Amino acid sequence: MSQPYEVERWNTRARITVWAFVLGCAVLALAPLWGSPAFLSRSVVLFVYVLLAVTWNALAGYAGLMSVGQQAFFGLGAYFTIRLSDGGVPVFAAMAVAAGAVALVSVPISYVMLRLKAGEFAIGMWVLASLLHLLVNLDPLIQGETGISLLALNAFDPKTRMVVIYLFGLLSAVGVVAGMLLLLRSRFGAALQAIRDSEEAAGSIGVPVFRTKQLVFVFAALGAALAGALWLASTVSFQPKTYFGIQWMAYTVFMVIVGGIGTFEGALIGAVIFFVIETLLASFGLWYLILLGGTAVFFALAFPQGVWGYARNRHGWFLLPIGRTLITREKTTGAE
Amino acid sequence: MTDAAEHQAIGAARAAPILSARNLGKSFGALRAMSEVTLDLAPGEAVGIVGPNGAGKSTLLAALAGSFLPSEGTITFDGRDITRAGAAEVCHLGIAKTHQIPKPFDGLTVFENVRVAAAFGGGGDHAADEVAYDALKLCRMLPLANQRAERLGLLDRKRLEVARALATGPRVILLDEVGGGLTDAEAEELVEIIRAIRARGTAIIWIEHIVHVLLQVAERLICMDAGRVIADGDPEAVMKDPQVMEAYLGHSVE
Numbered sequence: 001m002s003q004p005y006e007v008e009r010w011n012t013r014a015r016i017t018v019w020a021f022v023l024g025c026a027v028l029a030l031a032p033l034w035g036s037p038a039f040l041s042r043s044v045v046l047f048v049y050v051l052l053a054v055t056w057n058a059l060a061g062y063a064g065l066m067s068v069g070q071q072a073f074f075g076l077g078a079y080f081t082i083r084l085s086d087g088g089v090p091v092f093a094a095m096a097v098a099a100g101a102v103a104l105v106s107v108p109i110s111y112v113m114l115r116l117k118a119g120e121f122a123i124g125m126w127v128l129a130s131l132l133h134l135l136v137n138l139d140p141l142i143q144g145e146t147g148i149s150l151l152a153l154n155a156f157d158p159k160t161r162m163v164v165i166y167l168f169g170l171l172s173a174v175g176v177v178a179g180m181l182l183l184l185r186s187r188f189g190a191a192l193q194a195i196r197d198s199e200e201a202a203g204s205i206g207v208p209v210f211r212t213k214q215l216v217f218v219f220a221a222l223g224a225a226l227a228g229a230l231w232l233a234s235t236v237s238f239q240p241k242t243y244f245g246i247q248w249m250a251y252t253v254f255m256v257i258v259g260g261i262g263t264f265e266g267a268l269i270g271a272v273i274f275f276v277i278e279t280l281l282a283s284f285g286l287w288y289l290i291l292l293g294g295t296a297v298f299f300a301l302a303f304p305q306g307v308w309g310y311a312r313n314r315h316g317w318f319l320l321p322i323g324r325t326l327i328t329r330e331k332t333t334g335a336e
Numbered sequence: 337m338t339d340a341a342e343h344q345a346i347g348a349a350r351a352a353p354i355l356s357a358r359n360l361g362k363s364f365g366a367l368r369a370m371s372e373v374t375l376d377l378a379p380g381e382a383v384g385i386v387g388p389n390g391a392g393k394s395t396l397l398a399a400l401a402g403s404f405l406p407s408e409g410t411i412t413f414d415g416r417d418i419t420r421a422g423a424a425e426v427c428h429l430g431i432a433k434t435h436q437i438p439k440p441f442d443g444l445t446v447f448e449n450v451r452v453a454a455a456f457g458g459g460g461d462h463a464a465d466e467v468a469y470d471a472l473k474l475c476r477m478l479p480l481a482n483q484r485a486e487r488l489g490l491l492d493r494k495r496l497e498v499a500r501a502l503a504t505g506p507r508v509i510l511l512d513e514v515g516g517g518l519t520d521a522e523a524e525e526l527v528e529i530i531r532a533i534r535a536r537g538t539a540i541i542w543i544e545h546i547v548h549v550l551l552q553v554a555e556r557l558i559c560m561d562a563g564r565v566i567a568d569g570d571p572e573a574v575m576k577d578p579q580v581m582e583a584y585l586g587h588s589v590e
Contacts, residue, residue: 003466004469005465005469007447007465187452187455187456187461187464190441190444190448190451190452190455191452191455191456193441193443193444194441194444194449194452196443197439197440197441197442197443197444198439198440198441200403200423200435200439201435201439201440201441201500202441202452203422203423203424204401204403204423204424204427204432204433204435205427205432205452205453205456205457205500205501205503205504206424206427206428206453206456206457206458206504207424207452207456207457208424208456209424262443323444323445323448324445324447324448324451324465325445325447325482326447326468326469326472326478326481326482328478328481
């Protein structure tokens with residue numbers, strides 16, 4: 001006898017979405033052949049936003065860990081790249097190694113930070129970012145707030161440099177998005193949401209609460225560090241104030257809230273929305289900031305669940321199922 | 337209860353206890369919530385706990401489930417000292433507890449709620465679908481399987497607590513007021529569910545105010561008052577105990 005139920009994890013729409021995503025990635029991977037230098041350089045900015053939004057959504061939206069200090073890892077990713085490059089590591093390898101090193105450093109940090117609860121955790125992360133900012137300032141190589149440039153990049157001609165940075169960004173963003181999907185679809189995805197909804201209940205059914213939080217904390221640190229290294233490569237100069245600044249969190253929170261916090265698709269959509277607003281309106285200076293603030297207020301009041309949260313709840317939309325649907329084949333009248 | 341089941345239960349009570357508490361006490365600051373509680377639970381036994389509000393019933397269950405460290409005393413499970421074990425460890429060993437105030441994972445569906453419990457507290461990820469399905473079926477929640485937990489009413493939330501605890505594959509299940517506020521028909525269904533759990537060989541400690549519902553499952557009754565066990569044994573004898581009557585009615589009935 002076949003089992004009386006089935007657990008659905010994919011459907012046609014999800015398969016189409018995944019294939020469209022793969023196809024889109026392939027087209028983007030070939031962009032150095034068809035894209036203008038301006039396209040490549042703007043794309044890197046989008047990749048940075050995607051890295052920040054997706055990983056902060058994992059942390060805050062799925063695990064309920066409302067960090068406002070991811071710039072700590074963003075700045076550290078850039079700083080480690082500078083340090084490693086100065087120490088003789090080839091510059092592009094330095095970016096990848098720096099991100100990995102930040103992920104490692106985030107492990108001991110997690111033991112301290114994850115003991116803090118809710119608001120304390122949020123503020124604690126911000127304090128951590130400020131602390132790291134000050135510590136990096138102590139490094140004579142950085143020359144205080146004057147900063148330093150990633151000079152090793154000068155060894156490459158501008159075209160090659162742009163292509164490599166672009167591909168590094170694409171690979172990072174795609175890797176983080178795919179990693180996020182795999183994480184959420186694994187049993188740890190449900191565990192994260194369980195912890196977010198009731199930490200006590202999650203513990204009482206055997207979820208390793210601390211380890212699970214650590215997993216997502218390190219994942220988010222890695223994402224922010226990749227973003228920081230990428231930002232450094234595209235802007236070349238490193239000034240601590242710029243990298244460890246709270247504005248990165250303001251942007252990230254904007255993206256995730258507008259897109260739909262706690263939805264997989266929402267963070268990506270939010271990153272694109274923010275990117276489009278910035279691309280179209282950044283030249284308007286002050287008005288750009290006013291418009292950005294206005295948009296945030298509008299969404300907070302009219303669509304508190306964000307674009308995707310609204311669409312999902314209103315119309316039942318989803319592109320990628322991360323949950324599990326139980327389909328029963330027999331008529332269920334209850335227990336025997 | 338049939339004679340055979342009764343016989344079995346009496347036999348079980350003589351067997352080595354699966355769960356034991358010795359002189360358990362708990363203080364929250366100046367508040368004394370529980371004092372010198374000693375009890376043994378035999379494998380497969382069903383024990384009811386009654387007592388007025390604030391008697392320490394929930395405190396006892398929480399201590400047994402590893403929700404906090406007792407201030408004094410020891411807890412042994414299957415011959416092993418678990419006094420200092422945390423909630424997740426206790427769950428892995430085979431004790432599951434429902435929460436008096438339901439704590440569903442609101443953002444997950446009913447099936448996903450129960451599946452997390454099966455994947456982490458039970459037999460692991462590969463068998464989790466089956467374990468979750470069985471738990472939902474036993475608790476008669478299959479029609480609600482794909483409903484988000486935040487949309488459930490109170491009764492279904494309480495039943496979800498039972499299904500989730502069950503999915504961890506416990507040898508002892510601790511039920512903290514899962515039947516409060518039920519109509520007679522609903523209470524009858526709950527009794528059937530809890531009997532089905534018991535029929536699997538799971539030992540039960542069940543806190544409930546509605547004694548006649550409780551006694552349809554429990555073969556032994558414990559009464560607590562002011563943090564202490566004031567009576568423990570045959571339900572009828574316990575209910576006739578003068579101390580129990582006083583705890584409930586304020587004075588003993590002549």
